[in-house]
Amino acid sequence: MPRSPVPRLAFGLLVAVLLLVAVTPVFAQSGTHVVQPGENLFRIALRYGVDVDALAQANGITNTWQIYAGQTLTLPGSGPAETGAVPQPESPLPAATTPVYHTVQRGEYLASIARAYGLTPEQLIQLNNLANPNLIYAGQQLLVSTGGAPVEAPVEAAEAPAPEEAAAPVTSYTVQPGDHLASIAARFGLSWTQLAQANNLLNADHIQAGQQLIIPSASSTALSPDLGIVEAPAAPPAVVTTGRSIIVDLSDSRIYAYENGQLVRNVLVSTGLPATPTVTGDFAIQRKYVSQLMTGPGYYLPDVPYVLYFYQGYAIHGTYWHNNFGVPMSHGCVNLPTPEAEWFFHFADIGTPVRVQY
Numbered sequence: 009m010p011r012s013p014v015p016r017l018a019f020g021l022l023v024a025v026l027l028l029v030a031v032t033p034v035f036a037q038s039g040t041h042v043v044q045p046g047e048n049l050f051r052i053a054l055r056y057g058v059d060v061d062a063l064a065q066a067n068g069i070t071n072t073w074q075i076y077a078g079q080t081l082t083l084p085g086s087g088p089a090e091t092g093a094v095p096q097p098e099s100p101l102p103a104a105t106t107p108v109y110h111t112v113q114r115g116e117y118l119a120s121i122a123r124a125y126g127l128t129p130e131q132l133i134q135l136n137n138l139a140n141p142n143l144i145y146a147g148q149q150l151l152v153s154t155g156g157a158p159v160e161a162p163v164e165a166a167e168a169p170a171p172e173e174a175a176a177p178v179t180s181y182t183v184q185p186g187d188h189l190a191s192i193a194a195r196f197g198l199s200w201t202q203l204a205q206a207n208n209l210l211n212a213d214h215i216q217a218g219q220q221l222i223i224p225s226a227s228s229t230a231l232s233p234d235l236g237i238v239e240a241p242a243a244p245p246a247v248v249t250t251g252r253s254i255i256v257d258l259s260d261s262r263i264y265a266y267e268n269g270q271l272v273r274n275v276l277v278s279t280g281l282p283a284t285p286t287v288t289g290d291f292a293i294q295r296k297y298v299s300q301l302m303t304g305p306g307y308y309l310p311d312v313p314y315v316l317y318f319y320q321g322y323a324i325h326g327t328y329w330h331n332n333f334g335v336p337m338s339h340g341c342v343n344l345p346t347p348e349a350e351w352f353f354h355f356a357d358i359g360t361p362v363r364v365q366y
Contacts (some may be wrong), residue, residue: 039082039083039085040080040081040082040083041055041056041080041081041083042078042079042080042081043075043076043077043078043079043080043081044077047075047077048075048113048310048311049063049064049069049075052081056083058083058084058085059084062084063081063083063084065084066081066082066083066084067081067082076110076113076124077111107151107153108151108152108153109149109150109151109152110124110125110149110150110152111147111148111149111150112147112148112149112150118132118133118138119347121150121152125152125153127152130194132150132152133191133194134194135150135151135152136150136151138191179222179223180220180221180222180223181196181220181221181223182218182219182220182221183215183216183217183218183219183220183221184217185217187215187217188215189203189204189215192221196223198223198224202224203221203223203224206221206222206223206224207221207222243264243271243274244257244264244365246266246269246270246271247266247290247361247363248266248269248361249268249269250268250269251267251268251360252265252266252267252355252356252357252360253265253266253360253361253362253363254266254293254324254352254356254360254361254362254363255362255363255364255365256277256279256286256324256342256362256363256364256365257365257366258279258286258288258364258365258366259365259366261276261277261278261279261333261334261335261336262274262275262276262277263275263277263324263342263344263352265352265355265356273351273352273355275344275345275348275352276333276334277333277334277342277343277344278327278330278332278333278334278335278336278337278338278342278343279336279337279338279340279341279342279343280336280338280339280340280341281336281337281338281339282336284338284339284340285340286322286338286340286341286342286364287319287320287322287340287364288364288365288366289319289363289364290361290362290363291318291319291361291362291363291364292318292358292359292360292361292362293316293317293318293356293357293358293359293360293362294317294318294319294358295315295316295317295358296315296316296317296353296356296358297315297317298313298314298315298353299311299312299313299314299315300312300315304339307339309329312325312326312327313325313326313328313346313349313350314326314344314346314349314350314352314353315353316352316353316356318362318364321340322340322341322342323341323342324341324342324344324349324352324356324362325341325342325343325344325349326343326344326345326346326348326349326350327343327344327345327346327349328346330343331345333345342364
C-alpha cells in the first residue's frame with residue numbers, strides 16, 4: 009500500500025519553518041540589535057536593510073566606526089512604544105565587580121574610547137600606564153574599569169600647601185626617561201596642546217630626557233586647549249587672505265590651516281612614497297566622508313576616518329594603521345593622526361582651497 013503524502017508534507021513544512029527561523033535576524037528585543045564581536049555599523053545596516061546614516065542618527069552615533077560588542081542599537085523605524093516613552097541609551101560602562109576591558113577597534117583613538125566610557129583621556133592613560141597615548145593598536149586590551157570605586161582624575165604628586173603657605177607656581181619641568189608630553193601635561197592639569205604651544209614644540213612626539221619644559225598657568229588666556237600647535241616659523245604664506253585655506257608642504261611633511269590669512273593649526277603628516285607620490289598643485293576640497301573603505305594594490309583599509317578628497321583619488325584623511333608621521337608612508341594621500349583629521353574635517357568645507365607644494 010503506498011504511504012500517505014501527509015507526513016512528508018508536514019515534515020517539509022517543519023523544515024521550511026526551521027530554515028526561516030535560522031535566517032531571520034535575532035533581535036535583543038523588538039526593533040533592536042545587540043552588537044556582536046567583529047561587527048560594525050555598516051554590516052549591521054546592510055543586514056537589516058537600513059541606511060547606515062539613519063542607523064547612526066537613531067542611536068546618537070557621531071563616529072560610525074565607534075560601536076562596541078554588547079551595545080544595543082535601536083533600528084530606524086522601530087520607534088518607542090505607543091505609551092510615548094522614549095528609550096534611554098544604555099550606559100557604555102556596565103556596573104561590574106570585576107575589571108572591564110575594551111578591545112581597541114580600527115579607527116579608534118584614546119580620546120574617543122575614554123569618552124565612550126565616561127572617562128577622561130588622562131584617566132585612561134593612568135588606568136593602563138600608557139607610555140605613549142598616541143600609540144594604541146587594533147586588538148589591544150585597555151582597562152576601562154577596575155570594578156571597584158570610580159577612577160579618580162589624576163592628581164599632582166605634591167601635597168597642596170596649607171592655606172597660609174601659598175606654594176610657588178611651577179615654572180619648569182625636566183623631562184625624565186619614559187616621559188611623554190601627554191603624561192607631563194596631565195600631571196600639571198594641562199592639555200598637551202597647551203604644553204606644546206608654551207614650549208614652541210613643532211613635533212609634540214619629540215621630547216627627550218633632560219629637556220627643560222616651561223609649565224604655563226592652566227588659566228593662561230594666551231593658550232587654548234582647542235587650538236593645535238600654531239607656532240611655525242617656517243610656515244608658508246597663506247593661499248588666500250579671506251576665508252579658509254589649507255597648504256600641504258611636502259618638504260617638511262606638514263599640513264597648515266589658515267583663516268583669513270592667519271595660521272591657526274599645523275600638523276605633522278605622512279605623504280606619498282617615492283613610487284606613489286602626492287600630487288602637487290592648487291586644488292579644492294571636492295568631497296567629504298566621515299569614513300570610507302579604501303582599497304588598492306597591496307592595501308585594504310575599512311572605515312578610514314574623516315576623508316577630504318581634493319583631487320581625484322587623493323585625499324586628506326585620518327590614519328589608524330601607522331603612527332610614523334613625518335615619514336612618507338602613503339599611496340599619495342595625506343595621512344593625519346585621527347584626532348587631527350577630525351579637526352581638519354570640520355574646518356574645511358567643500359570648495360576650501362588646498363595647495364600641495366614642495
